[in-house]
Amino acid sequence: MVAAQALVGVAAQGVSEVEDRVTLPQLRVLMLVATRGGLNLGALAQAMGVHPSNASRACDRLVDSGLLARSESTLDRRNLMLELTPDGQALIDEVIDHRRNAIATILEGLPESRRRTLANAMLSFAEAAGEIHGDSAWKLGWARADSQGSTGQG
Numbered sequence: 001m002v003a004a005q006a007l008v009g010v011a012a013q014g015v016s017e018v019e020d021r022v023t024l025p026q027l028r029v030l031m032l033v034a035t036r037g038g039l040n041l042g043a044l045a046q047a048m049g050v051h052p053s054n055a056s057r058a059c060d061r062l063v064d065s066g067l068l069a070r071s072e073s074t075l076d077r078r079n080l081m082l083e084l085t086p087d088g089q090a091l092i093d094e095v096i097d098h099r100r101n102a103i104a105t106i107l108e109g110l111p112e113s114r115r116r117t118l119a120n121a122m123l124s125f126a127e128a129a130g131e132i133h134g135d136s137a138w139k140l141g142w143a144r145a146d147s148q149g150s151t152g153q154g
Contacts, residue, residue, distance in 0.1 A: 006106070014098040018091055022067070027095070029058050030067060033082050034092045035131075040079050067091060 015024060022030065025048075032047050033039055039047070045055035059082060062068035067088035070080045084092065107115050 010099055010102045010106075013102060014095045017098050018095055021065075021091065022062070025058055026062055026067075029055070029062060030084065030088055030092055031095075033068065033084055034089070037083075039082050041082070044082060062088070 015027060018027065028048060029044065032044060036043075036047065041052055041055055041059065044059070045052040048055055059068055059070070063070060066085055069083050069085050069088075071083060072080060107118070110118065
């Protein structure tokens with residue numbers, strides 16, 4: 001629980017960097033679209049655990065603010081796909097950069113061998129929680145340690 005508290009603190013600081021531009025639920029929408037890509041409204045609502053009408057309202061505001069774009073699916077024109085605009089991507093990059101820097105500062109206090117172990121454990125935790133799909137951890141700037149022992153931090 002203490003580790004969870006520390007991570008929530010890091011996340012909250014990152015949110016505070018953009019809270020004048022988006023609400024926390026809107027940031028969650030942008031982060032899901034950024035990390036999972038190619039989501040339609042139904043998939044987004046399911047990932048958020050909300051009714052599609054709630055997800056739709058959040059998306060409407062993000063489209064109006066120029067952070068999210070809707071486009072017709074190439075497979076089914078009745079299906080609208082959600083994508084970040086360049087401004088939306090820049091906002092997500094800002095949040096991820098803030099989180100990455102804050103976590104890197106914390107990790108500097110650990111020996112290298114413990115950093116690798118922790119990075120792999122946290123990726124496994126995120127996968128179990130449904131936050132990582134396939135090999136998408138790189139979108140957040142982290143990757144599993146490779147056979148050479150680097151963390152792929154970037």
